[in-house]
Amino acid sequence: MNDGVNGVALAVFIFFFLAVTVMGFLASRWRRAENEQSLDEWGLGGRSFGTWVTWFLLGGDLYTAYTFVAVPAAIYAAGAAGFFAVPYTILVYPLIFTFLPRLWSVSHKHGYVTTSDFVRGRFGSKGLSLAVAVTGILATMPYIALQLVGIQAVLDVMGVGGGEDTNWFIKDLPLLIAFGVLAAYTYSSGLRAPALIAFVKDTLIYIVIAVAIIYIPIKLGGFDEIFRAANEKFSATNEATGKPVGALVPGDAGTWTYATLALGSALALFMYPHSITATLSSRSRDVIRRNTTILPLYSLMLGLLALLGFMAIAAGVKVENGQLAIPQLFEDMFPDWFTGVAFAAIGIGALVPAAIMSIAAANLFTRNIYKDFLKPDATPEQETKVSKLVSLLVKVGALAFVLTMDKTVAINFQLLGGIWILQTMPALVGGLFTRWFHRWALLAGWAVGMVYGTVAAYGVASPTQKHFGGSSKEIPGIGEIGYIGLTAFVLNVVVTVVLTFVLKALKAPEGIDETSPEDYTADAGDKGVATELPKVGAGH
Numbered sequence: 001m002n003d004g005v006n007g008v009a010l011a012v013f014i015f016f017f018l019a020v021t022v023m024g025f026l027a028s029r030w031r032r033a034e035n036e037q038s039l040d041e042w043g044l045g046g047r048s049f050g051t052w053v054t055w056f057l058l059g060g061d062l063y064t065a066y067t068f069v070a071v072p073a074a075i076y077a078a079g080a081a082g083f084f085a086v087p088y089t090i091l092v093y094p095l096i097f098t099f100l101p102r103l104w105s106v107s108h109k110h111g112y113v114t115t116s117d118f119v120r121g122r123f124g125s126k127g128l129s130l131a132v133a134v135t136g137i138l139a140t141m142p143y144i145a146l147q148l149v150g151i152q153a154v155l156d157v158m159g160v161g162g163g164e165d166t167n168w169f170i171k172d173l174p175l176l177i178a179f180g181v182l183a184a185y186t187y188s189s190g191l192r193a194p195a196l197i198a199f200v201k202d203t204l205i206y207i208v209i210a211v212a213i214i215y216i217p218i219k220l221g222g223f224d225e226i227f228r229a230a231n232e233k234f235s236a237t238n239e240a241t242g243k244p245v246g247a248l249v250p251g252d253a254g255t256w257t258y259a260t261l262a263l264g265s266a267l268a269l270f271m272y273p274h275s276i277t278a279t280l281s282s283r284s285r286d287v288i289r290r291n292t293t294i295l296p297l298y299s300l301m302l303g304l305l306a307l308l309g310f311m312a313i314a315a316g317v318k319v320e321n322g323q324l325a326i327p328q329l330f331e332d333m334f335p336d337w338f339t340g341v342a343f344a345a346i347g348i349g350a351l352v353p354a355a356i357m358s359i360a361a362a363n364l365f366t367r368n369i370y371k372d373f374l375k376p377d378a379t380p381e382q383e384t385k386v387s388k389l390v391s392l393l394v395k396v397g398a399l400a401f402v403l404t405m406d407k408t409v410a411i412n413f414q415l416l417g418g419i420w421i422l423q424t425m426p427a428l429v430g431g432l433f434t435r436w437f438h439r440w441a442l443l444a445g446w447a448v449g450m451v452y453g454t455v456a457a458y459g460v461a462s463p464t465q466k467h468f469g470g471s472s473k474e475i476p477g478i479g480e481i482g483y484i485g486l487t488a489f490v491l492n493v494v495v496t497v498v499l500t501f502v503l504k505a506l507k508a509p510e511g512i513d514e515t516s517p518e519d520y521t522a523d524a525g526d527k528g529v530a531t532e533l534p535k536v537g538a539g540h
Contacts, residue, residue, distance in 0.1 A: 012340025024185030065150030075309025124511025449492030
């Protein structure tokens with residue numbers, strides 16, 4: 001690692017950062033609506049994005065700076081087990097093809113802005129809606145923090161901010177500046193800012209990966225040498241455990257962990273509020289369907305990206321914090337000017353999802369806590385104002401999380417967020433296909449899944465912490481090590497189904513469904529959103 005500041009790389013990084021900052025503020029004039037003071041405009045970009053804008057937005061939303069840093073870092077640290085991210089992103093697209101168009105249609109028809117809006121309208125339950133909203137906000141917060149961790153990793157490798165002994169304010173000043181700029185243009189432009197910036201972010205990432213996958217192996221002597229070095233590292237014995245450091249190919253013992261983590265992650269990905277926010281910003285049902293067929297191009301990119309972990313081993317990269325492995329690889333292998341391009345790709349890759357995540361969390365608070373429980377008669381202008389302010393508070397919370405806590409804690413809380421968000425799937429996806437589930441049963445199932453998932457994760461230790469040290473544990477009744485989130489999800493579904501039978505037998509009140517069957521196949525040319533908006537806030 002260089003002792004001083006990489007001036008050339010920093011200059012290139014600043015150039016791209018300034019460029020996207022200007023774009024972020026100018027985005028407020030892009031596709032400007034007559035009435036900008038509504039969540040449809042600020043929080044969903046006017047529901048006007050076509051296929052390519054949506055593709056870049058979803059790609060920028062799902063494939064983040066954390067992805068860029070953490071996936072190859074997992075490969076660097078433990079070997080092929082880190083590749084679970086590739087099959088899960090392959091699994092997710094057929095899954096979302098079945099339900100996202102239905103969610104878009106019913107949300108378009110009734111003016112729903114959040115998943116909780118739909119859950120409240122479908123099941124007539126503000127309590128269930130609140131549970132989904134709170135879960136979404138809690139799961140999103142550490143995710144935003146990890147985007148800031150990605151920026152911080154790049155700044156550390158560039159030597160910006162000084163060493164460990166530097167005054168904390170000077171050391172964190174670059175991150176504070178980046179945060180301030182992000183907060184300002186998100187507040188000003190809403191979802192249009194990340195939508196516009198996503199074009200730059202994804203283009204840079206594709207260029208960097210294309211160059212890296214060709215240029216770095218040539219410098220290292222080819223893939224044979226890369227895999228030989230990786231195999232040598234992972235075959236070595238870990239003195240602390242007496243076992244191999246990792247594995248170039250996952251062994252039989254890790255099969256259940258690998259498979260359940262991939263499946264559980266695939267089920268959870270589009271439960272996150274930011275994924276749904278990007279989806280609902282599309283202008284038609286067909287845009288969603290087309291995107292589910294072309295988004296797998298990002299999975300190809302992710303597979304190539306993961307190989308950088310092996311390249312870092314072959315290049316002799318030595319870092320105490322695995323999150324710095326790939327930024328350090330770029331600095332060691334690339335010319336300084338292209339290192340700046342690569343760092344800009346990671347930095348901008350943090351800004352886009354952080355903006356979308358903060359908007360999504362703010363929309364959940366505004367529609368499903370503020371309007372449902374605090375001010376039912378809030379006007380669209382008041383909703384927008386509250387959502388803007390909350391988006392700032394969410395980012396401040398994420399920044400405080402990053403600056404005051406160990407980075408490992410942030411990562412483990414993000415893993416916990418994945419366990420939590422998966423528990424909203426029965427209400428959301430189940431509700432898109434059937435009204436059979438009882439609202440109280442769904443709430444009880446959610447509670448069981450949340451409690452089990454949290455308690456189980458609390459009991460997982462790691463070499464660096466006693467609690468929340470991972471997301472895998474022995475599956476009750478099976479005895480294999482598996483993903484806690486998937487086990488919690490199965491318990492959630494079992495409780496929901498059993499209690500639904502019981503509650504229906506007792507003729508418990510089921511609430512009013514404000515949707516109709518044809519709403520789930522409606523397209524943009526069908527009934528307009530505006531006529532439905534007044535009924536969204538009141539609930540039942």
